[in-house]
Amino acid sequence: ELDGRPAAQRLDELIDSLGDNKLARDLPSEYSFARYVDSSPYVRSMTRVDETGIHLASGVEAGHVLRVMRPGDLIGTTKRDLALAAERVGGSMSSFLAFSCIGRHWEAAARGITAELADAYAMYPTIGSWSFGEQTGMLLVNHTLTGLAIGKRRMRGGTDA
Numbered sequence: 001e002l003d004g005r006p007a008a009q010r011l012d013e014l015i016d017s018l019g020d021n022k023l024a025r026d027l028p029s030e031y032s033f034a035r036y037v038d039s040s041p042y043v044r045s046m047t048r049v050d051e052t053g054i055h056l057a058s059g060v061e062a063g064h065v066l067r068v069m070r071p072g073d074l075i076g077t078t079k080r081d082l083a084l085a086a087e088r089v090g091g092s093m094s095s096f097l098a099f100s101c102i103g104r105h106w107e108a109a110a111r112g113i114t115a116e117l118a119d120a121y122a123m124y125p126t127i128g129s130w131s132f133g134e135q136t137g138m139l140l141v142n143h144t145l146t147g148l149a150i151g152k153r154r155m156r157g158g159t160d161a
Contacts, residue, residue, distance in 0.1 A: 002066075007053045014068045030110040032103070032143060033066040043069065045103030045133075045142035057103055057132060058140040071107060078104075078120040078145065086124065089151025096121075096149050098128030103142040105130060 002010035015031060033056065034041035044066065045057040060066065086093045098121060108117040133142040 002054070008049050008051070011049060011054060011068070018068065018070060020070075030071055030107060032069045032071075032107075033060070034069045035060070035064050035066055035139075037139065041067070041069065042136070042139055042141045043103070043143040045101070045106065047106070057142045071111065074104065074107060074111070075113060075116045075120055078117065079123070081145065082120065082124060085147070085149040086151065089149045091151070093124045093149050093151050096124045096126045096128075096147055098126050098145065098147040099131040099134070100128060101133045101142050101144045102130045103133065104145065107143070 001007055002014075032046060033044040035044065036042070044060055047055045047057055049055070082093075082096070085096070100121075104117070105114070108114045128147065131144075131146070133140050134144050134146050135141070
């Protein structure tokens with residue numbers, strides 16, 4: 001249940017209140033829930049919605065307050081964050097070990113942007129795997145990209161070290 005009502009019905013109402021005309025059960029991974037802790041959203045990816053309820057990629061304890069989240073700019077933020085990682089390791093990455101939450105890939109598939117997400121990763125020499133998110137304290141978080149960026153540190157004055 002959501003708000004004490006059948007979950008799928010209430011989810012449709014919540015999505016409708018966002019001004020979207022899609023039924024959440026048609027493309028559940030295009031939306032997510034978030035639990036806020038200290039003003040930071042921690043995402044709970046939806047995997048499917050059916051007559052038995054809403055299925056999430058990670059658990060939610062009874063009584064937790066969840067908010068429906070609209071999809072953001074998955075491609076733009078991925079490119080921005082990878083470029084920032086490259087800058088932090090000296091301006092270019094010689095390799096990137098990626099652990100990309102499967103929720104990101106479900107969302108990309110639901111939105112028809114799988115190739116664009118792959119292209120964003122391919123901007124750098126990337127290898128890795130899908131994950132189910134990452135742990136922060138006692139909370140499992142979905143829709144994350146965690147990785148190890150390897151580069152060449154630049155010395156001050158422009159010479160390499």
